[in-house]
Amino acid sequence: MGLELVNPDDLPRPPTYTHVVVATGTRLVFVAGQEPEDARGELVGAGDLAVQARQVFANLGRALAAVGARPDQVAKITIYVVGHRPEYLAVVEAARVELFGTHKPADTIVGVERLARAEYLIEVDAIAVVDG
Secondary structure, eight states: OEEEEEOOTTSOOOSSOOSEEEEEOSEEEEEEEEOSBOTTSOBSSTTOHHHHHHHHHHHHHHHHHHTTOOGGGEEEEEEEEETOOGGGHHHHHHHHHHHHTTOOOEEEEEEESOOSSTTOOEEEEEEEEEOO
8 A cells, every 4th residue: 555645846835735645555445524522422622623623633543443544544634624714724733743643645624614513613534545
């Protein structure tokens, strides 16, 4: 399995993601949007984007591990943030780095009006490519 991370010379160099990811492998793993809930389904971090962001990325890591996938095998994530504003980026990125370290999958951040529950401030889904 391999991910080739490409930032074309004629596009700006993003510090936190990669413009193009070329994936080779034998299995695609699609992870549903992870929400800021603990294992009992209870909200974590009511009203606190930083706490919720850490929870959704931790949940994403758990979901990947459940099928034998690693964070460095993730090719693409989509991050949904309620009422997204530019100042939220640093908060989201801090939580993201806790899971991905220096790995930079392609990503999209989408500002939304609300998520499945009014208390959710962030949700993250992913696509990974693994061997076997």
